[in-house]
Amino acid sequence: MAELILALDVIERKRALDVAKSCTPYLDKIKVGYPLVLASSLNIVNELKPLGIPLIADFKVADIPNTNGLICNLVFEIGFDAVIVHGFPGADAVKACVDVAHRFGGECYVVAEMSHTGANEFFSGVSDRITLIAMQCGAEGIIAPATRPDRITHLRTIVGSKKIYAPGIGVQGGEIEKVAPLVDGIIVGRMIYNAPNPSEIAKHLAKIY
């Protein structure tokens, strides 16, 4: 059964907290990105922590190793449980993130492939190698798009029992019934937080996948 991860891409602090709170009983994890953090500050973590489920910083960290380390330090110091980073900047950049994550007892996931059209330009050709680097660096898993289940099946042959989390369900076109059996977690954003009753959708998804 796949974990259900809420992509809390809501910019308004109050609405974000309301959605998170109402959905928490049906969630395994909450993923927070830069839009919410920039709009409200990193302290949003202190307001989400009491919900008691793991928080993932989806910062797609993509700088030089030294700066990546600084960013990840701040991520885990404030209380995140995991971070999502880019593999495109290479093994040393990924390793800098994994090292910090593990020092805090946290997890690190690497973006192996993305779901938008532009990802075809550079990502598609190198996602196998990025996945390999993620594994060699000791990352806990990869992020791969629900819009491309064939690619997920292929990347599974590289990651083995490590985790695959898949965003792109719903609005972006990923079909949950096809993808859920292939991955360790499905990441759902707009389908939940833009619904008239977010917790109802979360409850429904949690029950069937």
Added chain:
Amino acid sequence: MAELILALDVIERKRALDVAKSCTPYLDKIKVGYPLVLASSLNIVNELKPLGIPLIADFKVADIPNTNGLICNLVFEIGFDAVIVHGFPGADAVKACVDVAHRFGGECYVVAEMSHTGANEFFSGVSDRITLIAMQCGAEGIIAPATRPDRITHLRTIVGSKKIYAPGIGVQGGEIEKVAPLVDGIIVGRMIYNAPNPSEIAKHLAKIY
């Protein structure tokens, strides 16, 4: 004459503001990255604004187009004058950033190549294409490493009169006297802010390049 851009990669808010203030008379721009913003919140911009020189958000934005747009909106709403984004997520991701930047009358720069060892794994082979995408999307220029002046000379043939800003001077090994004549701006961080007297170094660099 190349612009002098301070990379304000100092995490402590007070020290960052002190360094920025003392160096401002000799600077053309200040570049702020995620470590400082995460440690202090996006409001650090409101404290740097009164210095009266352009502020660049070096966020190396690298998400899907929708999220990139949200991040850039927050960047320019708070008062940044320019943003640095990644080109490897493809043209649509870059275009989303450029569009927001221009709507605010701001600028967008694309990372064409990076200065660390890991950049050899994926970046080096595609930096020409990334640079081309940056130009096609209407970006104001690119970021290319001072550690590779031969690459800067080559990328100049693609960007023409658009700007090239080069980080990696000093600690990372870039030789300022070789690079300054090739670029529109040199980005200097540790060499200035880790000096016993940062403003003295900034003054010296501003005078000779």
